[in-house]
Amino acid sequence: MTGTPIVHHIPVCPFSQRLEILLELKGATDALDFRVVDITKPRDPELLQKTRGTTALPVLELPDGRILKESLVIFEYLDLTLPGGSIRRADPWERAVEALAVTHEGPLTGAGYTMVMNQDRDARQAHLDKLLKVYAALDGLLTDTNPDGTFLFDAFGYAECIFTPMFMRFRFLDYYDGFAWPDEGFDRVRRWHDACLAHPAAQQVSEEEIVKLYYDYAMGAGNGALPPGRTVSSFAFEPHWRDRPWPPRQKYEGTASDAELGLVPV
Numbered sequence: 001m002t003g004t005p006i007v008h009h010i011p012v013c014p015f016s017q018r019l020e021i022l023l024e025l026k027g028a029t030d031a032l033d034f035r036v037v038d039i040t041k042p043r044d045p046e047l048l049q050k051t052r053g054t055t056a057l058p059v060l061e062l063p064d065g066r067i068l069k070e071s072l073v074i075f076e077y078l079d080l081t082l083p084g085g086s087i088r089r090a091d092p093w094e095r096a097v098e099a100l101a102v103t104h105e106g107p108l109t110g111a112g113y114t115m116v117m118n119q120d121r122d123a124r125q126a127h128l129d130k131l132l133k134v135y136a137a138l139d140g141l142l143t144d145t146n147p148d149g150t151f152l153f154d155a156f157g158y159a160e161c162i163f164t165p166m167f168m169r170f171r172f173l174d175y176y177d178g179f180a181w182p183d184e185g186f187d188r189v190r191r192w193h194d195a196c197l198a199h200p201a202a203q204q205v206s207e208e209e210i211v212k213l214y215y216d217y218a219m220g221a222g223n224g225a226l227p228p229g230r231t232v233s234s235f236a237f238e239p240h241w242r243d244r245p246w247p248p249r250q251k252y253e254g255t256a257s258d259a260e261l262g263l264v265p266v
Contacts, residue, residue, distance in 0.1 A: 003063030006033045007074075008047060011235060012213050014109075014165035015071035016058040017204050021161045022075060024201035026084035039224035040233040072102075075161070088158050097145055101138070101152055101159040105166065108134045112170045115177060119220045121252045124177065131173075132182065139189035147188065150195045164196040169214070171207045176218040176251045212241040215261065218251045227255040232263040239263065 009016035016034070023029045037047070043055055050067050051059055060068040060077070068074050079086050089095045111134055115127035145152060152159045173179035181190050196202065215234040219227035224235055234247075244262030258264045 004031070004033045005063060006035055006061040007058050008035050008037050008061065009058040010039050011036055011237075012205050012209055013058060014169050017165040017168070017202075018071055018075055018161050019058065019078060020204045021164060021201050022078060022087065023082075025087055025156070025161070026082055028082050028084060031082055032078075038235075038237060040236055041224075072162070079158075087161070089153065094153060097141075098152065098158045101141055102162050104134055104138050104141070105162050108138070108163070109166050112166065112173060113217070113222070116172050116214070116217050117220050117222060119252070128177075128179070131179075132186075135186055135189050138192075139186055142188045142192055150191055152192070156196070156199050156201065160192075160196050160199070160202075164199065164202045167193050167196050168202070168205055169210055171210050172214045172218060175207075175211045175249060178249075208246070209241050212244055212247060215247045215256075218247075219255045230255060230258055232258045232261075234261065234263070236263060 007016060007019060019032065020029075020034075023031055037043070037057055047059070048055070050061060051069065054069065056069065058071055058074060060074045062068075068077055079088065089098055108131070111127065111131040115124070115131055118124060118127050142152060146154075151157065170179070213235055216222070216225065216227055216230075221227045224233050226233060239262055245260075247261055248256050
């Protein structure tokens with residue numbers, strides 16, 4: 001099989017960033033052809049045909065036409081097939097602990113995205129409590145596994161690849177929901193969290209890009225949908241996010257206009 005596999009993905013997609021981090025760790029950043037899908041427009045019929053009508057991204061398209069979906073499945077395939085050796089732990093027990101850690105990713109992602117999309121100020125604390133409950137479970141797992149360390153084991157590995165993109169995206173919680181760690185009880189998971197964010201292999205996106213592109217999520221409109229009164233998605237390719245002003249932080253006060261967000265000429 002010759003040719004470069006293609007990854008169809010959404011701009012600033014956390015699930016595709018997992019793959020980018022993996023390539024950085026393996027020293028194989030040119031191993032995939034990343035092609036961005038504009039989620040503000042209907043899906044390309046050709047891509048829908050390849051995915052049998054599903055719209056979830058990323059999608060891996062191999063040179064021979066075979067298709068793989070679901071980011072964790074794609075990650076596992078690339079980890080096994082790309083040069084550089086697997087980043088999974090070789091010891092069966094440690095590999096099982098990695099898998100156990102990753103079972104918390106779905107609840108964490110759900111809690112974080114639900115919180116940023118929440119439009120009811122009075123419900124904020126309940127969403128925060130749900131998020132902190134998952135962080136507390138991770139804190140316990142990290143403490144049991146590697147209490148004095150930084151990562152789950154001795155280096156940035158599989159679990160870190162899976163969680164780091166979510167930690168990155170949760171900067172929208174810092175910005176739009178004023179998230180702050182409690183004073184007590186989260187030292188171990190916070191150490192892990194901060195080290196993941198700082199790791200050289202995980203610098204594909206910035207806080208500014210995340211905050212600007214995810215503004216509509218903070219208004220309760222995800223996946224390219226538009227908040228009431230708006231005509232241009234914050235995920236639009238143009239104007240480029242760098243050329244837009246930082247959005248207002250007051251998510252519970254209603255959406256800013258397209259012009260205020262720098263999405264249309266004033």
